[in-house]
Amino acid sequence: MNASRQSSRLAAWLPRLVVAPSLLIVLVTVYLFIAWTGVISVTSSKFVPVYDFVGLEQFARLWATPRWHIAVENLFIFSTLFLAISIGLGLLMAILLDQHVRAEGFLRAVYLYPMALSFIVTGTAWKWVLNPGLGIQKVVNDLGWATFRFDWIADPQMAIYTVVIAGVWQSSGFAMAIFLAGLRGIDNSVIKAAQIEGASLPLIYRQIIIPMLRPAMLSVVVLLSYIAIKSFDLVLALTNGGPGAATELPSTFMFSATFRRNQMGVGAASAVMMLMTVAAIIVPYLYSELRERNNG
Amino acid sequence: QGAIEVMHHWVAESEIEALSVIRKGVEAKGFQWKDSAVGGMSGANVQQALRARLTAGDPPGAMQFLGWEGVQWAEQNVVRDLNDQAKAGGWRNALPPQLLPFLTAQETFIAAPINMHRQNWVWANKKIFDDAGIPIPKSWPELIQAGRKLKERGVIPLAMGDESWQVEVIFDALLADLNGPEFYRKTAIDLDPKALGSREMVKVFDMLREVRGLVDANFVGRDWAVATGMVINGQAAMQVMGDWAKGEFLAKGLKPNKDFYCFPTPAPVTSFQYLIDSFGMFKVKDPAVQKAQIALAETVMDPAIQKRFNLIKGSIPARTDVPVDEFDDCAKLAFKDRAEAIAKGGMIGAMTHGFASRPEFAAVFGDVAGQFFVGTMSSDEAVKMLVQGIENAR
Amino acid sequence: MAEAISTLPSPSPAPGSGRVTKTDETPRYNRAWIGRLFIYATLIAMAAAYLMPLWVMVTTSLKPLEEIYGGSFIGFPQNFTLDAWRVAWSQACIGTECTGLKPYFVNSLLIVIPAVVLSTGIGAINGYILTKWRFPGANLVFGLLLFGCFLPYQAILIPMARTLSLIGLAGSIPGLILVHVSYGICFTTLFFRNYFVTLPDDLTKAALVDGAGFFRIFWSIILPTSIPIIVVSCIWQFTQIWNDFLFGVSFTSGAHSPITVALNNIVNVTTGRKQYNIDMAAAMIAGIPTLLVYIVAGRYFVRGLTAGAVKG
Amino acid sequence: MSTLEIDRVRKSYGSLEVLKEVSISIDTGDFLVLLGPSGCGKSTLLNMIAGLETISGGEIRIAGRVVNDLSPKDRDIAMVFQSYALYPTMTVSQNIQFGMKIRGVPKAERAKAVQAAADMLQITHLLERKPSQLSGGQRQRVAMGRAIVRQPRLFLFDEPLSNLDAKLRVDMRTEIKRLHARLGTTIVYVTHDQIEAMTLATRVAVMKGGVVQQLDEPQTVYDRPANVYVARFVGSPSMNVIPGTLRVEGDKVMAVIEVQNRPPATISGIGLSRDAAARYAGRPVLVGIRPELFSVANGQPGTITVDIDVVEPTGPDTLAVFQLGGVEVTARLPPKQVEAGTATMLAVDTSKLVLFDPATENLIK
């Protein structure tokens, strides 16, 4: 009796024991490291970490750096457009693919493949495609439309939009996949019901189906924001932050501050700013998600 | 005997070939060479990797240093001193004194230099120059003038890409050429706020704006080597680039002064903007590796090795006592200019590659020059931004 | 009601009445084919746009270098050659070692396989615990794990290097695997948890009554039913780890490097000359495993996503 | 007038023939129930009436007009789905008026119609809720509301009650019955629940494998099933179909049935046409006896003695299961009259007893 009581004790603790190593790893590799970054951001670290305390000096320095302002502004432009366009395109592709098209598998693979390739090299291909003298502009000019201009990548005002284009190319297939999955989960009879009521297909999608994709939409928004905030090799490969600093993003700023400019403290400060932004997006999402799950 | 891991960022074909000279030298001494190449981002990737390695307490045996890197690591007390080898090899006398700040810390040698690149070269297509009847320009205004003329003839006057470092190469040249090497020293090295904010600085940016006018619209994302290619095949007339560009011409079988011109960026006082690659050794416990480190240092400083290395790499040896006979005309010109510059005070480190101010400041110059070049900023604004940026980085 | 019927439009003769219509997926009404045309036109145009960079890469890899430097960046190769592919695979120099990508390809496999297996396995068991063996604070644990997905990795390189050296794994493949696993479990736990939430609790209960224990239930009951989400987790982890450069370059060196580091060394030339054809061939060689994984298992990806990540 | 005529309608999915020449015709105000097991093609037929599936052959006419190629919205129908198919992102009120909105009905009119339907269905207090906040029965009512405001010529229901629990199902059934009585519209209703069919229909079409087995009034289907399949499918517990032999003695028609461990039982007083009696005299037949036709006998003649196997009290009645003629037979008896394991004498009400041909399994008329 007693033995079995003990064994049921053990059984009660076993799950916790098994999950403990994961938790420990994450506590160290995520939270301890975040704490470390936080500490560095209030020190005068430059080339290597030093552990003095200089208050918020590095944050002041960070915000006095024009490049950082550009980075923050770019992040805002980039993530807004990137999200909006990826969602729009992803949704469009998903809806069209959902119309019982032939070769759906092939098309889906085509839309998804950019996710699989590292931008270290697709960046070069994109550079050429976007280059006014080599890519789209040249092709169109050669076809006879001589005044056609598509030279955003050379224009500091417009270059960030080329990053958006490449980012959309890379990630909209992913949005498509999630939306497609969501569409497949929708009860067919809802569409039939609306048909009987006389709604046209576009109307059905606009008024009924797209609103029903809310959970998928939420996932897409969160995952794409995550991609947007972490975008790094995308920018490095495509524009390397240029022309000038026109396509700097917080992640590239952080990297170059830490490893190119020997301003580890500033880099840490920018990391802290980024983490705070991420937390501002993710924590409410997590909260609502987990609460919902508990109820359901 | 021992094995030594050498970390570097040489990944291009000619770079690798040159490095193999050293490798073979070390291997000839009976040591093993373990190669750790990390290319990209002008060495930032390898910096990051190295920092992770040192943080982990697992440094490589040797590391290729650029700019202040060696000194900075020496400040962290992780670099082995090479004084014994330097004394035995007479390094101090064999090297230009201007290099010592990058190679020594508190009077001890911490790195062995292999080569010296000159950054402020102009490469020109001889046929275009001859056809247009343009002589080699003697000053920047003349160069601009010549450029305008070429443009009218339908040639792209200046081939370049929009990468910040390519802009900086020109900026560095202008900084020294327009106002003299002394001004360069005051601004790029001493960061004197008065000089930084002076009228002369404004002039530099004004000229940079003029240079911008010589470049075609499709310069985005263009590699320097592609730009060189444009000069070779006659699409463009000139390129301002370090002497690594020479390899492109030679590879095509072109001959200096017969098929192409190489001349320093024009100035009343010709400066010699150098950058050197050196090898530093990290402190390690393993005696076998320590021996290999010595072997590497000695190999690097071996004049014969330096000659062979630089014949391939396109640069000139860091040592001043290597015979010049086998080098090409451009290199010979470099030898000559260097001797002159050492004497006249025209030897200055190239800021672009970290041989002037420390990285946090050099980067500000890069930011401003890069943004100025591709944008519409006025020269006054650029100067203001420069002064503030330097102040903020202090 | 009566009015409603009387105000109906008088029946008009329907077109094609009495004809035996062809069987189709959905009823075909007026001008349906215009819609189909629009759908296909859009999908194909979009596919073309998506394939453009791939087209550029493929054609470039088949051109001799001279042709590229001669100005032909985009367009069909005039002198078709497979040299670049051969060089990239077995001859290209990465530093002074001219071995091509081959050994690094093997390295990456050595890294990616254990890392994917471990992170998927741990994620699976975490998901299992967080849904079927809930304990007080389980949600907090999940939340803590999940936030790890959103960490900007550039910020943690230095402390991670320090930690790896403390446990003696610095600069080794096992160390890199550990790094990938520790950040990977954040994602895999998310996937598996969301999937297992949809598995009925009765399954676990039935097995408990049958006398199965914690691990037995996981192994015999839960794992065999989670193939779709295992596929998703593996695809995701495979892509992430295979394409990782940052961790690879930071925590391994030299001959231990993963393929992305080697690829970077081929591609990322600053003061040297770029060999675009080899770059592109190398890039595609490096991308082939992930592409294969996507194409072969892509169907499960969409299906598994429904089950795993999307349920909001 | 025929509101709905289904005229030799066929449907195939590729080579699979799902409906084989189905012909049904109903009048205005009729309540047609399509009854059949899962997969027999009920939903397919309903969807074809609605215009949601193409017609492979034959014609469907609504109010005399061929609708084969008419889109759903032009057929003047409304449909209630098994899953209700409420638009989850809209409130109840928006759900109900969505169709009107599409047709461009002015706002005021829409509001009035919604109010009227909500009053009728007693869902006024729910109008601002989302479907996810409703219980099953409430959702069902909203789905009906959506159909009602359409004021269609024809209502289509696809198993609208099958998602509800037993208790609610009974309530909603009465509700639908009442609605039909009030609105007087023509209804086509799909179900596999025979009780629903019996209580709701004015006409029942029993289907099996894409073929209509019987189209009749419900009580007729119950009392005079066209074949064994219909007999067994309609009624719960099922009709007992017992092998026996027909004996004809003059005017008297009797069925002789084997009883385990006892002499054969004879059920006499079977009503059968002279003609049929002559044809089947002395030949094997299947005797169909509904469970409620049994009663506990007090020793009158013509009774059967059986050994009760299982007794299942349901509350108002008790079901007794026993062996007869080699098959298991269920009798519905008043509570507490029998006990398991005892021998009991049972009488049979022969007025409603039916006979089937063992070969064709069709009703012997």
Next chain:
Amino acid sequence: MSTLEIDRVRKSYGSLEVLKEVSISIDTGDFLVLLGPSGCGKSTLLNMIAGLETISGGEIRIAGRVVNDLSPKDRDIAMVFQSYALYPTMTVSQNIQFGMKIRGVPKAERAKAVQAAADMLQITHLLERKPSQLSGGQRQRVAMGRAIVRQPRLFLFDEPLSNLDAKLRVDMRTEIKRLHARLGTTIVYVTHDQIEAMTLATRVAVMKGGVVQQLDEPQTVYDRPANVYVARFVGSPSMNVIPGTLRVEGDKVMAVIEVQNRPPATISGIGLSRDAAARYAGRPVLVGIRPELFSVANGQPGTITVDIDVVEPTGPDTLAVFQLGGVEVTARLPPKQVEAGTATMLAVDTSKLVLFDPATENLIK
């Protein structure tokens, strides 16, 4: 001997009290049905018996041994789940023997046990299939097979029939009943379907909101429900509970009920203890009349005349709905005796009529 004793058992989830001091005790061979609406805590109680939920208070004893802290596998129980919880990746045979495999039963023995169970449940031909290839009824049988091979002291069933369609449900019900008779094991069975409870149970525990309302034999629960809640919950259609007034004239006890548009009706001949009659004389009571207690009267005295609203023929019977005492009342009558919209005279069988206190809603004894 008591096989299962549930002794003042409580269960809370945080501050939510799901079970409040539940005490039930049953003997070996009993078939206990836990009956109650959704969310009343039936499954929770069953899970606590199985050891799948912790017990917040009280004791559960199986065969006299306290099992509060015993793990499920040591409790000598087997359980059949509502969703059957078959292991989807295993074949039927593997599903059935999984538990034995874990207990280390040798292969030959396992095979024999599987064969025996499969024979009993007639699923021998399914043994190599996966659960996804089975119909609902077959799955249900496999789940039972898995429980049977365990040969437990106690069987637990959690709504095993609620996923089946009406027809199959009836069949499987008989099957379970027979199984119980054959194996003689003690069974605890959860359902919210009162017919199942009535037909299967030897003891029914009617639950509501975590409290046992009545624990009795099924017929007792049906005939003498402890309160209005039980009365309404058990029986379909529900018991009619009609407000009325008790009149006592000497020995005769009568209930007076208002009838719409007519003089009040008096139902006389109610059996009530002298004591109770005295207490409630002249006071309002709730009169409980089951639908089947009504019959069509032929003008005898003591009948009630009502206007029939709706008539629902179910086949064997007809349900008539009308107003009485201000509430809607349903009567179960033989087919074709009444028509909607007509006035009908109905008699009431008072022997089974029950009375409730309007304040407490408890049965007046």
